[in-house]
Amino acid sequence: MIDAELAMLPGDSPVQLIDASGDVVSDPHVTMPEPARLLDGYRSLVIGRRLNEQCNALVRQGRLAVYPSSHGQEACQVAAVMALDEQDWLFPTYRDSVAVISRGVPPAHAMVLLRGDWHSGYDPNEYRVAPQATPLATQLLHAAGFAHAAKLRGERTVVLAMCGDGATSEGDFHEAMNFAGVFHLPVVFFVQNNEFAISVPLSRQTAAPSLAHKAIGYGMPGVRVDGNDLAALLAVLDAAVDRARAGGGPTLVEAHTYRMQAHTNADDDTRYRDHEAVVGWQERDPLLRLRAFLRDEAAIDDDREAAFAQEADALAAQLRDAMNAETSPVPEDLFRYVYARPTPQLGEQAAALRDEIARSIPTPEVR
Amino acid sequence: MIDAELAMLPGDSPVQLIDASGDVVSDPHVTMPEPARLLDGYRSLVIGRRLNEQCNALVRQGRLAVYPSSHGQEACQVAAVMALDEQDWLFPTYRDSVAVISRGVPPAHAMVLLRGDWHSGYDPNEYRVAPQATPLATQLLHAAGFAHAAKLRGERTVVLAMCGDGATSEGDFHEAMNFAGVFHLPVVFFVQNNEFAISVPLSRQTAAPSLAHKAIGYGMPGVRVDGNDLAALLAVLDAAVDRARAGGGPTLVEAHTYRMQAHTNADDDTRYRDHEAVVGWQERDPLLRLRAFLRDEAAIDDDREAAFAQEADALAAQLRDAMNAETSPVPEDLFRYVYARPTPQLGEQAAALRDEIARSIPTPEVR
């Protein structure tokens, strides 16, 4: 086989730099990130984990309508953001709230969608984070188009688009990968393979040796990486982002991780998987292993850990308070943003609603 | 790399058994079909070529609205059908009229769509040929579903679905390949890569080393074959069909051929390609090389050739006469087949039209 082809195929096993017990795995092709960077990453993991817990609690308290947790996938969430520069763009999904927050979006704003106040709670241009996408794989095309515009203007922007293993089965995944390959776009497709699409296991999504094996079909390299190893994720994503920025084109990165909790609080995973599998993944936890590594390297001490925990608690408390504070979405907003200028028809309809509310006739839900 | 993976990747060059000048190319992995079978195939090629010419003529005479010719791609058309058994099913496109006819559909019935009398002119169940599909790649999903039903019932039916290089860019191509891979379906995806999608060259459809390299991303083998070499096509398609029938699952076969004429008579290919390229492909013609081979093998003589030519002329004449014969499609048919039993609304509308026609008010077209 031609070398160029070989270069597009993933290795036989995912790239790993720190194993489950925190020991270094040497890989000639990848370089270990600086300890300082890993320490910084660990801080984000701690915060991410804490926010996932907080959000689950907020659902139980009825403060959030629903929360798709990234518990156990925090290394992917954090690495995706750390790999990007200021001017780069992130295209996240409903599961990637921790990534959105790591990118700088205030937690309370990130939660607007899941609280049900509005469809999205932040200005994408302010943080260079697209709205979290719900229709699977659709955002991958937006990412490709965004990258295409950047390329046409000769900008150095790189776009990183996230999706899950299930989303790779959608036609939009194919079309996005193909547009990126054909136009050689500065975009990184980052698949978090957590082995489930709600109840459906990976084996129902693909018969391929790995999801990364799809890349060669689009003329781009496919890389497999341990999705619970922040060091490996950073090394792999940095390389992909650098390639994209240097004009080297797109990369498909498949991170092998695991969905530790139910799809959302509304899901009952006891119906379709036995707990052993979940337990088995607990010792592969991304926080535990990085902590062990940093301890061995003496790159972290109790004070630092305490400080991180404190920071995370503070942020979580902020979020809790914000969610507990009553907000009252404004009905008029339903008409305000549909078009840059409301149509006459929407004007009429908004007036009718205003009038209805003015007559203070309550509009109870019919049950 | 693991052997199982290697087995899914296509070779570095398309499989070839008879080169452009008619000489045998020995390939240890593929066996040359019996001369008798090749002779039979040559007969079909001659007929196919003649029908393509006839249909172009019928367009010029205004007897057909439009004709997407498979001139130069006859080996693909013929091999696709020869590889199938009686009970197998073919899912063709608008370009595959010669294949449809090779499968036994009377030429005049095959031309009903392109003449504009109706949307399709034959009973799919009678010939086990689906209606020729116009929306690109959509029929690949029908083929997968058809094969899935056969598998669920434990039948030995194999399904062969055809599409072009451009169609591989559609989301439906991806979803069909993936369903076939995941459910291990008895289907062969046969891509005629004729290097163009109307005016758009292959380089705008993919950056992959070849279209066959997409197969591994679905966990199925991808094979590249010389699309103008009937012998190679038969060897490759036979193997794929046998695998499918034996429960070995799907295969993606990419036949490398060339669209010798404009997309359709309505297209002007001088706008986007220079004639040299076309000329270059003339000496790779599928008929010339097979004829040369059969001549060398003394498997064909002048009488045989004359007989084939005669048979082809007769069939073409039949088609011409049928197309010249006036048919008058029945307006009532517009309402008859929309539902198994017309809705009351369609009943009303049909009555209104009947009434309108009865009052013999002509309904001129407004220009």
Added chain:
Amino acid sequence: MTILHAEPELAAPASLPSTMTMAGALNRALSDALAADPSVVVFGEDVGTLGGVFRITDGLTARFGEDRCFDTPLAEAGIVGTAVGMAMNGMRPVVEMQFDAFAYPAFEQVVSHVAKMGNRTRGAVRLPMVIRIPYGGGIGGVEHHCDSSEAYYVHTPGLTVLAPATAQDAYALLRAAIQSPDPVVVLEPKKLYWAKGEVDTEQPAPIGSARIAREGTDATLLAYGTSVPVALAAAEAAQAEGRSLQVVDIRSLVPFDDETVMAAVRSTGRAVVIAEAPGFASVASEIAARISERCFEVLEAPVRRVTGFDIPFAPPRLERYQLPDVDRVLDAVDTLNWDS
């Protein structure tokens, strides 16, 4: 994302009338169909082991096996497109689109093939397949989980489109849909999944027939799916004010029951159409236009429409403003020229 919900009780074995939720009735219809006809297959996303995010397919895989009810790769065009092929090959596929907005990826397959194959082949290839779509709001769902997408389907010739409002009709219409030689889109009002009702599995609901849900003499309310309970509640409230409102449950959007609808409106001379979908070029528009044309001389007042606003569906905490409710219906009724 999936929404929280209870579980349907297991379908009662007897065929005697019994009380069940609409979800239970749908589940029962599927299992009865699977038991009655070996060519029926059920597939989609999470319909297997999980039993569907709304549990409509609960227990089917366990009872009928992986070959009769199974999960597919996550691809809606793939689900509908392979269903077309299965139907071409003698099966009766019943597929589930997980939520209304997630049926859109299958739109080309639905419009260009599902709806047209029978016509294309002069009836040689019919597609006896059912596309089940949980639709509408009222469950606090986030964006993309609450669309009322019926207009897209009813405007597509070749499709039969049903929208039941009761457990009884849910059972009977889904059974009828599965038996139909033509492709049927069944719009299931997810908001009513947990509403209970009597179900007699022997009592048919013919496709193409509307239902007089409540007798009345002063004006006619026309509704379907999620808006039927709204109409009934409005009629109840109007009663108190001494106004007698008739309620017609359209339930079969295509074919449309002109006979029942026009007779009903002629009997009162006044009409209000109630539907949750945005009103512009909607099912409500068609009903209003038909009535206005066919009952012109008997109409005492313009036909009013109480529909969703022409906006993307509202976020959960604002959705109550988007949903037609009793007060809006009564306000509309008040405008029907009572002193003419």
Added chain:
Amino acid sequence: MTILHAEPELAAPASLPSTMTMAGALNRALSDALAADPSVVVFGEDVGTLGGVFRITDGLTARFGEDRCFDTPLAEAGIVGTAVGMAMNGMRPVVEMQFDAFAYPAFEQVVSHVAKMGNRTRGAVRLPMVIRIPYGGGIGGVEHHCDSSEAYYVHTPGLTVLAPATAQDAYALLRAAIQSPDPVVVLEPKKLYWAKGEVDTEQPAPIGSARIAREGTDATLLAYGTSVPVALAAAEAAQAEGRSLQVVDIRSLVPFDDETVMAAVRSTGRAVVIAEAPGFASVASEIAARISERCFEVLEAPVRRVTGFDIPFAPPRLERYQLPDVDRVLDAVDTLNWDS
């Protein structure tokens, strides 16, 4: 498959009114927009070197380069989805769907993102993009090449939907669409591509405004796109029979010009809506329902609809039966209670 057609004359350089085909006017609008605004990009299938199967993008790549007008991989969801991303990143993409039915693969992108992004982000992310769709029949096209798909788009809140009927409006509305901050679907009546008309590139056609195409006093014909010439021809024929028919060219389906339409109908008291699409739950339904509700007290007769039958579009040799024509319009006009 592509359909045979002539070539548009090269766009005239001067901005003085000049006669051109609708195809030429659209080509001119695109090149003027590309010249005026560097953020405008044109892409789709065969729009580059070939200039589009209808030659609407003829010469644009040659004049503005591969970066401004280019061919994409053959994937409509991909074309529309990447246009969304480009619009998010400061461009004004103008994409072509090769034929009406080939826009369906992009339906999810259109409904769930193109139409909703601005609302989703409270206006922070507007999508200034245009989706051009050659639509309708009358050209002898085979299946999938002749759909009138406007109902799907007008029913989707967030989209602006335009359907010009003249070369002048084709130019002016496409320019306006490209300048709009909101996503616009431009439905181009392919049947009229080669009809010539005067075009004044300085004369605007505001989005949201209907046009009185012909004055008349006895009844109002309402039409858009392909049906406008039918309406005008009918009015001409009626003149001979001594009936004065007013013709309103809706041209902007969303936003809808209630003011002009209702004023027109009020001035005559009678109305016929003409549209090629299947009538059920269509744009014609909406127009008829609106008029019936808003002009109730002045209507002398029910609003009639002359539309396509509720069937998949007819094969070429039967299409004339599916297309509204002068006689059908006149038949409908005859039923408008003239002796009341």
